[in-house]
Amino acid sequence: MSSFLASLFAAFLFSAPLSALPILAQAGDQSLVVVRGHAVCLDALGHDDESFLGCSEANHNFGFESKSGKLYKFPPTDPMTAIFTDNRVRQRELQISARLHSGDQLEIIKVQSVKEGKLYDVFYFCEVCNIKAYVPGLCPCCRSELEFRETPQ
Numbered sequence: 001m002s003s004f005l006a007s008l009f010a011a012f013l014f015s016a017p018l019s020a021l022p023i024l025a026q027a028g029d030q031s032l033v034v035v036r037g038h039a040v041c042l043d044a045l046g047h048d049d050e051s052f053l054g055c056s057e058a059n060h061n062f063g064f065e066s067k068s069g070k071l072y073k074f075p076p077t078d079p080m081t082a083i084f085t086d087n088r089v090r091q092r093e094l095q096i097s098a099r100l101h102s103g104d105q106l107e108i109i110k111v112q113s114v115k116e117g118k119l120y121d122v123f124y125f126c127e128v129c130n131i132k133a134y135v136p137g138l139c140p141c142c143r144s145e146l147e148f149r150e151t152p153q
Helices: 003-013 018-025 079-085
Strands: 031-041 062-066 071-073 094-101 105-115 118-126 131-133 147-152
Touching: 031 105, 071 105, 079 105
Parallel strands: none
Antiparallel strands: 031 062, 031 094, 062 071, 094 105, 105 118, 118 131, 118 147
16 A cells, blocks of 8 residues: 555544445555535536535435536445535535546545635534434434534544
């Protein structure tokens, strides 16, 4: 493993969800990338201003537009894209750490928000059960609504 990949792996080791670690461990022929921009609804592109905020839970066809205007798509099997069903996440400038596949597809490793140049981890939390999740919804234990959180890195 190159020193860059080893450094990147060490940086994510303590901050990435466990499900992301196997992705980082695979060197393969794909590239690890970090992209800043906004989540967009691919089905709503070209329909007034709906491309940024017009998503619903029923619409899971999300993409990511970089600050330079490049549009990335996500593989349909990427479970981490469910975080974009939350309007609060789509409204924020985001930094996505991902594996870049052919066809400009990003496989998400980590999603962070950017506020005043600082990175914040974005997640959902159940205070009662002490459960952290990366998808909005109900706590898998007590069935209470998970609380949206952003914590400085």
